[in-house]
Amino acid sequence: MNLLIKSATIVDPNSPFHLQVTDILIENGVITEIGANLTSDAESFDATGKYLLPGFFDLNCNIGELGYETKEDLHSGTAAAAAGGFTGLALMPNTAKPVHSKAEVEYLVNKSKGSLVDVVPLGAISYKREGKDMAEMYDMYQSGARAFTDGNHPVQDAGLMERALLYAHGFNALIFSYPEDTAIAGKAKVNEGEVSTLLGMKGIPSLAEELMVARDLYLSEYTNSPIHFSTISTWRSVDLIRQARARGLKVTCDVAAHHLVLTDDALMGFDSLYKVKPPLRIQKDVDALIAGLKDGTIDAIVTQHTPHEVEYKNVEFEIAEYGIIGLQTAFSLALKAGLSIEMIAEKLSVNPRKIIGTPLICVAEDAYANFTVVDLQQDWEYTKDNNLSKSYNSPFIGQTLRGQVLLTCNNNQLFKS
Structure with missing residues (x-):
């Protein structure tokens, strides 16, 4: 899985890039580079105004x-x-x-x-x-x-x-x-x-x-x-x-x-x-x-x-x-x-x-990509159609919630909402 995330704010107290707005390049499931103005042939995701967390x-x-x-x-x-x-x-x-x-x-x-x-x-x-x-x-x-x-x-x-x-x-x-x-x-x-x-x-x-x-x-x-x-x-x-x-x-x-x-x-x-x-x-x-x-x-x-x-x-x-x-x-x-x-x-x-007691993860270069990208301002409606559980027993189904998960990455795999 190759991906270039542009202009994300990293929120990870264990990372040297904590609270920095930067680009993150992931190649074959590994963060290979973090920095400004990165370029790559990989698929790009614009994370301007979004947050990247472990x-x-x-x-x-x-x-x-x-x-x-x-x-x-x-x-x-x-x-x-x-x-x-x-x-x-x-x-x-x-x-x-x-x-x-x-x-x-x-x-x-x-x-x-x-x-x-x-x-x-x-x-x-x-x-x-x-x-x-x-x-x-x-x-x-x-x-x-x-x-x-x-x-x-x-x-x-x-x-x-x-x-x-x-x-x-x-x-x-x-x-x-x-x-x-x-x-x-x-x-x-x-x-x-x-x-x-x-x-x-x-x-x-x-x-x-x-x-x-x-x-x-x-x-x-x-x-x-x-x-x-x-x-x-x-x-x-x-x-x-x-x-x-x-x-x-x-x-x-x-x-x-x-x-x-x-x-x-x-x-x-x-x-x-x-x-x-x-x-x-x-x-x-x-x-x-x-x-x-x-x-x-x-x-x-x-x-x-x-x-x-x-x-x-x-x-x-x-x-x-x-x-x-x-x-x-x-x-x-x-x-x-x-x-x-x-x-x-x-x-x-x-x-x-x-x-x-599981190994701590860190948003850093040469680390395995294990993160989620979220939008704090995005409203989304939780419905039976986008509910991925087999069950539907949530009082929040049918409600509009604020704060959406956009990407989830781990084990060289990517989930997009």
Whole structure:
């Protein structure tokens, strides 16, 4: 793949060309030259007024393989990822056959070879994600898993979480915690508050999340092991993690893009497309999440891409499945939340790779071309026609969003919107 990008503003804190407006020449998938007024016989792309960032990396993506291919398969999932500017995905083990042994990890690694998008499987902490017996984490690590989580099954057994932290730390792997105390959350479907009262629905209190954040922070401190919290959603969770970092704990965390722009007010119409977990919270929580991103407490933004067939979402709110698809909208939502392009590069490109431990990428000469080109001012309509996922469970389909991904490049392949 040969391409000459003209007059792009590079946004990459690891690059010597950070914030410079320059030309970039890519030959056979490698950046061979960066400078002014470059010429080449290669195809040219005018990026005047546009920004070139390292390719995005998603730390929380659900793709149906193995077993739920009708929701999403690797082909459709990586296509949607490329359209959203993502060149790397960490896949949650929430599949029909959980990713709890090296066989599933090796399948995903081998099946995804040759794709524009790099795929990193996340292995389960427990066998079958049942929260009882520890899974074969070291075998999975040897086969390509770089972190471990029970996905959307929170680990209720404190002893199991303690053992997992100690064991994974022994071979420099990372444990992801999805913080929810199921005894507190119960069978409720929405955030506990004024909206749940108005809707006449039992709510999930913020306490259900915050208790688990506090517990796992104590376990991380006790075992001297790093921990990563997935999709925190409340102001107190942000505050607990901020205090832990100030004490020197090795803790990182992320937030889902939709939690930065939506509150539980969106549920007033009982639209199941807004049914997610953690549930949409109140404006105080949204403000705290954005503040946490800006002060460095929250390290990354994730899509929490969760595809479902229409029959699982177009039903009564109480019985609808949780989750929305988010690979193609995460960048626009980050912009809508008021984040700068430099912060977006940090939270979507740089920090996720640091957390997961994959090689950092850099927009520099002689480096492999791994980037996305975006237009901050371009409006685009998200429709069923340009949605590349197999599923359509997004409340943003039919809406006009600002901030478009124009190009995504990786592994000597190019995606154009």
